Amino acid sequence: MNILFTVCSLFIFVINVALYGAERNRKNNVYTEICENPANENESSVYCMKDYKKKNSSYPYKHIMNFLLDTQSKNKDNVAIVEHENGEPNNYLTYGDFFKKVFCFSNTLNTYEGKGIEEKIYKNEEKNNGKFRLLGLYGSNSMNWLAADMASMLSGVTTLVMHSKFSVDVIVDIIKETELEWLCLDLDLVEGLLAHRNEFPHLKNLIILDTLDKSNKIKSKGLDKSDKKKTNEVDNKLGNVDYDNEKLKKIKDLKVKASSVGINIMEFDEMANTEPKEIKINNEDPNFITSIVYTSGTSGKPKGVMLSNENFHNTIVPLCDHNLIKEYHPKTHFSYLPVSHIYERVLVHIFFVLGGTISIWSKDISIFSKDLSNSKGEVLAGVPKVFNRIYTNIMTEISNLPCFKRWLVKRIISIRKSNNNGSLGKFLEGLFKISSKIKKKVNTNLEVILNGGGKLSPKIANELRVLLNINFYQGYGLTESTGPIFAQDTSDTNTESMGIPVSPNTKYKVKTWETYKATDTLPKGELLVKSGSIFSGYFLEKENTEKSFTEDGYFKTGDVVQVNSDGSLTFLDRSKGLVKLSQGEYIETDLLNNLYSQISFINNCVVYGDDSMDGPLGIISVDKYLLYRSLKDDNMLEKTGITDNNYQDQLNDENINQSIFVDYVKEKMMETYKNTNLNRYNIINHIYLTSKVWDTNNYLTPTLKVKRFYVFKDYDFFIEEVKxxxxxxxxxxxxxxxxxxxxxxxxxxxxxxxxxxxxEKSSKDMNTKNVxxxxxxxxxxxxxxxxxxxxxxxxxxxxxxxxxxxxxxxxx
Missing domain, CATH: 1.10.287 (Helix Hairpins)
Structure with missing residues (x-):
């Protein structure tokens, strides 16, 4: 065995030496230029995309529906959307059939009962001159959600978008505040809403988004978008429609219940059956508010972000021309992030403009991997939480390999990482096909992972790039920036970069914040942005809108960044994530959250600190199974009393906060800390462990960010105890x-x-000698x-x- 180890090591070493010198270093590109000098001593210069004046003329404003109508006319027989069920492709629509739905529903929005959705005047809102025709969208990813969205764009109706994972209380507050009358929603959300009928007297009409027509069921695997015979068969079935009887019965019962409290329930399919006489885009004004998107609210009450026609144009059109699209030519988008989030919604619109296929997941996390594999998407867009979990699953699989095989895999991966997955990496992959075997379990077509919605650890980004033999790119955006406003160029291989402006009309600078100086050689500070992609304001919240902008019209992102020498940005921290301890030392809570979340069994680490404390504390969400596996690997089962049969019951909050578990987790955290160059103030001495499920019903946003506000609120008992x-x-x-x-x-x-x-004694005895x-x-x-x-x-x-x-x- 020793001889075999030696031979393998020698073989790999020789290859490494032979090919290492052949690697060519990429030239450092400069992507931006300075377009304005600093406004004051606390700000950096203003940066723009290189040749921004010339490039700006390449994207004259056009309503986004013009692009979509052009695509549908060229791709009528191609598959637009595939819905998955139980991990398998289930329903589908061609571009022709999908846009027929869009046109019909648009007609209904304009003509229902002779008047359609009526205009309402909001005296406290200046945008649209205070006049809005609102349609609420409250549901999960579906073809009807997308059809309702595009039909509203066509009709000049403003969509009021709410995440399907918002709590009922939040939805009730939004409906009440906006006096909403029309709402599209999923069938399983209706009953919970009706229970609060007395709190929103204005709501009149509910439209069920669920697909009840089963005529477009996929009966064979491997749907080919060029298979016209199959799409013709769909048209022939329309006279003999098969319906989901279980859902129909539920709707019938709910209609009776809703009618008794003055609400009318309708089915989307019924409202999308009359085509208009002509297809016309209503309200193409670039400043028209076409959508109000309620933010997920990581730190408090959600706000309605008003996005205009111009905002969508300035994001979607330049992204369709991005060199990532040109280089990889993606044909399929795997849609699993909530489409109610602007990040996913923009990605869906991009693929529609490009004539691609939208593959919608089964909405069941337990079969996510199967959906991902069957989607055959070339680009996987996601958020850090998703990629962390994929990485953990891969590493768990590797750790379960036999001893020699595990050593060989890790050694080869290590060499490929040190070689930056270059020529040597490609040679080793061709020889051993390690990544091909891993990729087969994830998605054989995968070429690129695109991270957004938060910073992914550079270590994990690099690991995934090598493990899956793919490229990694990152972007940055907010709901207020209509999604991605910065994205990496394909020539930028820096895993810490958030990229450069997407649109040539985007300007950005940084302002000194706490210890971060805008005057440094590489400017650091709060990111300030001015762009045609930046939102018009918060709906009905003029004061909050004014607070969000500087006097010279730049949006305050609240994110602390560094402007790199090539003009790209590196995320440093949330301005709210930098806290001062009692010694006057600063710690970056987001940095620590990401650092300790790399530990295999930690789902989420939420760090808290303030100026009354000598050090930070951590609220840590652990995965029961992965904690059990870690304990087993470290021979801790006997000491802790945990077994294969009882870990699900025994690893509860009460038990895992005993010193033996707390010390074990702290030891793992200390091992992670020692691999950094952070000072001792970043050591977390006080932790609370919880194995309760964290999801979008309690502590996670729809994009799986942690709602710190709610975590701190519910675990205040521990915070106060540490204080x-x-x-x-x-x-x-x-x-x-x-x-x-x-x-x-x-x-x-x-x-x-x-x-x-x-x-007194002295005054009496003044004449005596013994004074x-x-x-x-x-x-x-x-x-x-x-x-x-x-x-x-x-x-x-x-x-x-x-x-x-x-x-x-x-x-x-």
Missing amino acids: KIYKHKLKGIDEVSKNKEQKEEKKDEKNKSKNKNVQ VNVTEKNPTKEKFTEQQENKEKNNKLRVRVNDVAQELESNK
């Missing part, structure tokens, strides 16, 4: 000082009393005072020693 520890620690020192002051006061009072007696001098030293008093001072010094020293001992013990 008391630091308070008592400080109080221990303060008590010594206080006691000393009290003793000194008593001593002064005693001296004053003695002095008074001496003075007592009040300024003379008193040996007894001196000795007593010296003893007291020594005692207090010892007490103070003892407190300090205890504090240091506790800190050392907690840092072990």
